[in-house]
Amino acid sequence: MSSPKQALTHSASSADTASGSSPGAARGAHGRLAPAGTGSWRSRLYRWDMKASPYAFVSPFFVLFAAFTLVPLLYTAWYSLHHVQLSGLNHQTWAGLDNYKNLLSSDFFWNALRNTLAIGIISTVPQLLAALGLAHLLNYRLRGSTAWRVVMLTPYATSVAAATLVFTLLYSWDGGMVNWVLHFLGVDPVNWRESDWGSRFAVSSIVIWRWTGYNALIYLAAMQAIPADLYESAAIDGASRWQQFRHVTVPQLRPTILFTVVVSTIGATQLFGEPLLFGGVSGSKGGSEHQYQTLGLYMYDQGWIIGNLGKASAIAWSMFLLLLIVAAVHLLLTRRLRKSS
Amino acid sequence: MTTSELTLPRNVRAKRRRGRTGAGKQLHAGPVTYVVLTVFALVSLAPLVWTAIAASRTDRRLAETPPPLWFGGNLFKNLQTAWDQAGLGTAMFNSVVVAGTITVSTVLFSTLAGFAFAKLRFRFSGLLLLLTVGTMMIPPQLAVVPLYLWMSDLGWSNQLQTVVLPSLVTAFGTFFMRQYLLQALPTELIEAARVDGASSLRIVWHVVFPAARPAMAVLGLLTFVFAWNDFLWPIIALNQQNPTVQVALNSLGTGYVPDQAVIMAGALLGTLPLLFAFLLFGKQIVGGIMQGAIKG
Numbered sequence: 001m002s003s004p005k006q007a008l009t010h011s012a013s014s015a016d017t018a019s020g021s022s023p024g025a026a027r028g029a030h031g032r033l034a035p036a037g038t039g040s041w042r043s044r045l046y047r048w049d050m051k052a053s054p055y056a057f058v059s060p061f062f063v064l065f066a067a068f069t070l071v072p073l074l075y076t077a078w079y080s081l082h083h084v085q086l087s088g089l090n091h092q093t094w095a096g097l098d099n100y101k102n103l104l105s106s107d108f109f110w111n112a113l114r115n116t117l118a119i120g121i122i123s124t125v126p127q128l129l130a131a132l133g134l135a136h137l138l139n140y141r142l143r144g145s146t147a148w149r150v151v152m153l154t155p156y157a158t159s160v161a162a163a164t165l166v167f168t169l170l171y172s173w174d175g176g177m178v179n180w181v182l183h184f185l186g187v188d189p190v191n192w193r194e195s196d197w198g199s200r201f202a203v204s205s206i207v208i209w210r211w212t213g214y215n216a217l218i219y220l221a222a223m224q225a226i227p228a229d230l231y232e233s234a235a236i237d238g239a240s241r242w243q244q245f246r247h248v249t250v251p252q253l254r255p256t257i258l259f260t261v262v263v264s265t266i267g268a269t270q271l272f273g274e275p276l277l278f279g280g281v282s283g284s285k286g287g288s289e290h291q292y293q294t295l296g297l298y299m300y301d302q303g304w305i306i307g308n309l310g311k312a313s314a315i316a317w318s319m320f321l322l323l324l325i326v327a328a329v330h331l332l333l334t335r336r337l338r339k340s341s
Numbered sequence: 342m343t344t345s346e347l348t349l350p351r352n353v354r355a356k357r358r359r360g361r362t363g364a365g366k367q368l369h370a371g372p373v374t375y376v377v378l379t380v381f382a383l384v385s386l387a388p389l390v391w392t393a394i395a396a397s398r399t400d401r402r403l404a405e406t407p408p409p410l411w412f413g414g415n416l417f418k419n420l421q422t423a424w425d426q427a428g429l430g431t432a433m434f435n436s437v438v439v440a441g442t443i444t445v446s447t448v449l450f451s452t453l454a455g456f457a458f459a460k461l462r463f464r465f466s467g468l469l470l471l472l473t474v475g476t477m478m479i480p481p482q483l484a485v486v487p488l489y490l491w492m493s494d495l496g497w498s499n500q501l502q503t504v505v506l507p508s509l510v511t512a513f514g515t516f517f518m519r520q521y522l523l524q525a526l527p528t529e530l531i532e533a534a535r536v537d538g539a540s541s542l543r544i545v546w547h548v549v550f551p552a553a554r555p556a557m558a559v560l561g562l563l564t565f566v567f568a569w570n571d572f573l574w575p576i577i578a579l580n581q582q583n584p585t586v587q588v589a590l591n592s593l594g595t596g597y598v599p600d601q602a603v604i605m606a607g608a609l610l611g612t613l614p615l616l617f618a619f620l621l622f623g624k625q626i627v628g629g630i631m632q633g634a635i636k637g
Contacts, residue, residue, distance in 0.1 A: 046540075053461070053541035054457040054466070057461070057545075058515075061473065069484050069507075072483070072484035073479065076483050079487065140369065140370035142370050142374075142378075143370075146623070148378060150619060150624065150627055152382065153626065153630070155385050155388075157619045159615075160587075161590035162608040165607075165608045166388050166391070166392045166395075166608055167388065169395060170391070180407060214630065217627060221630075269480065276591075280594065296482060303485075303486060312486055320480060320483055
């Protein structure tokens with residue numbers, strides 16, 4: 001999860017600077033190093049080394065990617081067109097589009113899709129807003145600024161499994177901390193495990209807790225790159241702190257914000273561990289009424305609990321399609337935003 | 342990021358700051374800021390502290406209505422039970438092996454590829470880099486069904502290599518190292534080594550690795566955290582017979598041991614190694630995440 005977050009940011013801007021850095025240099029060195037006569041095999045070896053080693057250096061990544069992502073991805077498509085059962089892995093029969101038809105006519109699939117979107121929204125939006133505010137505060141000159149940052153990042157050190165186990169207990173009906181606090185505030189206890197929106201909110205809160213500090217650090221890094229004179233001129237124009245935040249900070253952060261939205265969306269479409277463990281013993285169902293069964297959870301349930309790997313493959317590809325649609329919408333929105341501004 | 346300002350004499354800094362009133366960056370935090378930050382910090386830490394409190398109580402006590410707010414006397418008993426019954430001893434050992442192997446190999450391969458992308462000229466390098474970054478979009482769910490079938494065919498189910506092999510290098514690591522080496526490794530240094538007739542491997546060993554060391558350390562930390570916490574593929578590929586920490590916690594959560602205090606003790610044990618890492622290297626981890634966000 002962590003990895004894609006950071007790096008995508010600058011892919012586009014930096015890709016084009018990659019190649020141009022040392023062309024002349026390499027050629028120059030090479031010319032000097034091919035003395036005539038003595039050991040021409042040596043200079044040939046040298047030339048070969050210059051040519052081949054870049055490919056050798058990048059090949060582990062591409063070989064491993066091909067073996068463990070690309071080929072499996074294509075096989076998943078192949079399996080999604082077959083009947084594959086966990087109980088008889090070697091008996092695979094052609095199914096055509098049966099698995100997909102089966103999905104489209106399944107209430108559970110649409111339910112999982114709706115849940116994924118709903119939980120995605122109620123976990124991403126508050127998370128990013130809170131992260132933005134937190135980053136703004138961390139951007140002040142603080143006593144012990146590093147310590148504050150580390151503290152905000154500690155939830156990120158907690159695994160999905162550990163965090164969910166703890167939150168499940170905090171949200172429990174009997175003796176749960178959350179309901180106890182609500183009682184003090186004069187609010188009726190909520191059945192966090194069984195109610196529709198209560199349970200979805202509870203699952204979202206785990207995501208929010210784990211990722212807010214992380215996103216705040218990404219925003220903070222971007223804030224520190226904003227030139228100070230923008231604030232100076234805003235201050236000269238008499239802008240208050242809040243106005244500066246709205247009219248200088250937020251517009252300057254727009255690329256970073258869009259980036260975190262994309263990454264959080266990718267994360268949200270794959271949501272799996274939190275709802276699984278929140279459900280306890282029958283976790284893969286996503287609650288008694290499937291009220292928080294996400295697509296990721298539905299896939300696991302169909303594939304490894306029910307044992308229908310063909311259908312699970314079809315669900316995996318639907319998740320990918322969903323992601324591509326979201327990416328396309330995002331691209332359109334970005335373009336429109338850019339045009340309008 | 343602020344090092345240049347920190348090295349300036351105090352009075353110069355003060356003067357400069359006065360000239361820049363309004364810039365959020367230079368403003369001292371007021372008391373309200375500290376109060377709000379404290380609230381954020383409490384929310385971040387309270388669940389972890391409460392895990393330890395719950396782990397020191399009994400299952401019965403945790404079901405009663407004012408939930409416990411302070412430590413009880415059962416911490417070591419519960420830790421012992423979690424360690425024995427949920428196989429956390431094996432799990433810890435396995436997680437160290439898995440995350441350790443993944444970390445070493447990811448840092449090594451990422452540095453090599455990052456160096457090639459940053460400083461070497463070769464055909465299609467721009468396209469290959471774009472491809473590398475693009476692979477981060479692909480959800481892991483798309484690979485798990487065939488991987489599971491193949492690993493079963495090989496008779497590898499429930500063995501550690503199943504979870505190690507697919508994670509030996511990451512696109513993120515490659516990109517991270519490229520971004521760092523682009524700035525940190527002077528091209529002249531490589532040229533000079535070339536003039537001396539050094540082979541590419543020698544250059545990697547004697548020039549690239551020394552220059553890349555700080556970023557390699559940070560990438561190692563980030564990779565270790567990521568590998569330690571990886572969830573989806575391990576719970577498919579492994580079971581309670583030979584678990585990683587996350588698999589063991591999953592078994593705990595799905596009723597393997599029906600005692601909430603023991604479950605909390607397990608969650609605590611499974612998190613402690615990373616909390617220690619944060620205590621020791623928190624500054625570097627924070628720096629690494631922020632670096633990943635702005636470099637480029």
